[in-house]
Amino acid sequence: MNYGPLIFLATFFALSGSWCGFVLTPQLQIGRLQQTNTLGTASTTYPVARPGLAGQGLQVYRANGCACCHSQQVGQTGTILEISLTDAGTNQSSTIAALLDLLKGTDDHPTAFVPLPPLEPAGSNAAAAALQSKLPKALLRTSDPAAAKAAVKTLNATSAKAEFWVVPVGPDLSRGWGKRRTVAEDYLFDFPVMPGSQRVGPDLANVGLRLPDTKWHLLHLYAPQLVVKGSTMPPYPFLFEKRKIERRPSPEALVLTGHLAPPAGYEVVPTPGAVALAAYLTSLRADAPLFVAPLTVASAPTAATTNSQASSLAASTNAVPAQTPAK
């Protein structure tokens, strides 16, 4: 390596290799991603661009370096499949027998299934009780997709209706930080993308699901220690304005007590930046089921969800001209 051109060529070769690997190929693979469809019968396009206020909030997040302490990516260490019954069927005894067979396994094929609480302790009594109770209910758990599919087939053959639910698992998910791992599609419309590398504060990928109240976020930004006991987050009073109450208190004013309360005649209102940031935070969610990150979203209608689901489904299906009553 005595010559300049040789060293230069070595440098060029090495750097262009890593450039192709981590600049060019990611651009080709994920830099040209388009919107995709979610899984399931109520399929929608995903993701949708953040509404304007949330988009501005993203810039406030960037300018104040929130990504220094908060990550926005959730990991997953595995996926389990839960066999659930949606309909008990007419021949309950054969369904019970099939369930118990699945749990026992055979001599050369030990069982791949673990009973879930409705079936514990495993036995025909527990199985019968589970079948009588309110369905749908997850009864078995496995991590083997082939076994799960076979079990569903077996149970369907006994006139019951079974399906398997895909449930991602991992420490982040157990902590309630998400329902599935985050994937490239979740960040499609963000600029800049700030997945963060530190968890000095909790992960924010799904904070819009956990804490959907903008008023909570505003109060938390103003005085974190007031809202979260033991928080180490610094307050952001510069995102708020302490001003004299004119005529009537503003509906946006923060409700503060104790030593944080403003002096009489004054109120603390959020600036547009704070409002935008709160809107951004409540827009953060990454729980749509995708092909690359499968997840079963509970779709069985219950009394509480029927109408809301009906209206959302009605909204998403293509409009058909209403039938006009004819005489």
Next chain:
Amino acid sequence: MSVTSSTPPPSAADPVGTALSPIPPAQIDASCRLPLVVLFLSGAVWLVIASAFGLLASIKFHAPGFLADSAWLTYGRVRPAGLNSLLYGFCVQAGLGVGLWILARLGRTTLAKPGLVAFGAACWNLGVTAGVLGILAGGSTGFENLEMPRYAARVMLLGYLMVVLWGVVTFHRRRERPAYVSQWFLFAALFWFPWIYSTANLLLLAFPVRGMAQAVIAWWYSDNLLVVWLGLVGLATVFYFLPKLTRRELYSRYLALLTFWMLILFGSWGGIPMSAPVPAWMPVLSAVATVLTVILVIAVALNVHLTLEGRCSEFLATPSLRFIGFAVLAFIVAALMRIMNAVPEIGRVTEFTWFTPAREFLNSYGFFAMAMFGAVYYIAPQLFGQRFPSAGLVRAHFWAAAAGVLLYVVPLGIGGIVQGLKLRQAGIAFTDIAQGTLPFLRVSTLGDVLIALGHLMFLANLAGLVVRFYRALAVSAWAAATAEVPIAEVNA
């Protein structure tokens, strides 16, 4: 580029021309003086600024309301400002200064166009100033280690190119044709930075790519800067000063060659974190490449150990050697921490914790900055032909810096592992985990204080030396200008 050529007879009025006899070191040092003064002195100032920001950020963990009223001093702006000041304000400038000096000395030739190099350094400083102020004003780009806004990046790149162009020319004009180990590393580093920096700025700020590709490119840039560029320049410094100051020969040039190839081939593929929201092949490839860099760590350790023939106590001989020795140790430990991080079972525990900043600090400060201190403490006296005003401060700086690094890295490393283990258990509330890291952070703040003190000592010493030299120069020039002319000469 030819090794021999027909040469016209050497003449005294042709210092850098076609004559191939080596130029004496004093002349080389004289040519390097102006640009290195700009680079080292401004680097020292940026060090003080960086440690002030770092200290401020650290204090906010113990008193969250400290200076929270000001948007400019909020944690999310102060911390990146401090890191960028350290990296771009000190590390790159000191690296360029030391690198150019080593290239000139090893090539036995004077530095080409020192005035333009100094101008380039001034441009760089202008860019960094604009960039740090931009971050504090809310213009951060959001990408780690690339927070400086676009307008600053343009000026910085221009300054850098102005500096390295003459570095390339200096290497090209070298009188000692066979290149020593350090010269390969430095020559590669001269090209490495502009390519990664311009790519990152183009694809992230000028014509942004869509979605997660931004984060991948940002991670690629960050790794190439911190691991490869700092590694190239830092190892060049170690491989130069270690044999020179111990008056030995470097044990194996082929081990150094292996180090070079491993660093540029595999070091440049690291950086993608394990649970990143990207297709699986990216973190896997990164992890494989990072684990492969253990070869270069072993090669460096072997080379250093066998150069000294096992007498590691020689590192304590001179202040410069103490810094270099600490730098070698820090390099090995930081690289091993990085490799451990790449192994999935361990990486899953340490990701997102304080372990990562601890090892990055150990690499960029414990290894690179300490190597730069060692180099500057040797080079500056050579440049000015005088010792530092206070040898005691030089020694004190070493102990303050070494203790500071240890007090910063060790608690945060352990705290990070504890934090990571707790994060894996869903039953432990997050606020408990956050409170649990505070004792470790308190110790690391002590480390920050010691490091800041060390920087003040460094700046004081260096500024004192520079001022003393130029004042003496000015005094003698003034004396020469105002000297009485003997009557006999006036009349003749």
Next chain:
Amino acid sequence: MSPEPIPSAVPSAESPEPKARPVAVPVWLIVLLFLLLYGGMVYFDRCSGWFADQVYTPYQSVQELEAMQPASGPPSLAQLGLLVYNKPTCVACHQANGKGLPGQFPPLVQSHWILEPEPGRIIRIVLDGLSGPLEVEGQNFNGAMVPWRDVLTDEEIAAVLTYVRQNAEWGNNAPSVKPERVKDVREKTKQHKQSWTPDELLKVSPAD
């Protein structure tokens, strides 16, 4: 004070520029390099999905990902019923809340027509439509409902009728409708080509 001269002022006193010896790399280091390369390739083969852009950890291949997709298994009768109701087969007129529009579309909520123990009449309504003056829970209607014989299958009709009859939010609680029953009625009314009138329907027994 005059600065003291340092050793480099005398060129021979400063140590010379370093040199490197041409000692070969130890063989075990090269062996280790190849071992690590091999191990790396094995790990990549297992965990990376071979550059597939759809494979994210913990999945290791596209096949595994496909196997883990939620089953689009047969929906339960009630689930199918909801889907059919919203196709927008029924919701366009009878509305999502089942209350219809006064004067135009009759409500299904608590409607005695819907809640009859035997579903014979409402199956006929769905199959062939209904027109003429109609009284539902005190409200009068005189519109027309389109027939769905050729649009919906037996299972779909049974599902939507079950959904309507068992919708707890509307307070309906009548026995479900089986697809076989719908098939039965469909056969019986094969010749009935026009829509029913309420008078005609009242003549038919619901158990039919």
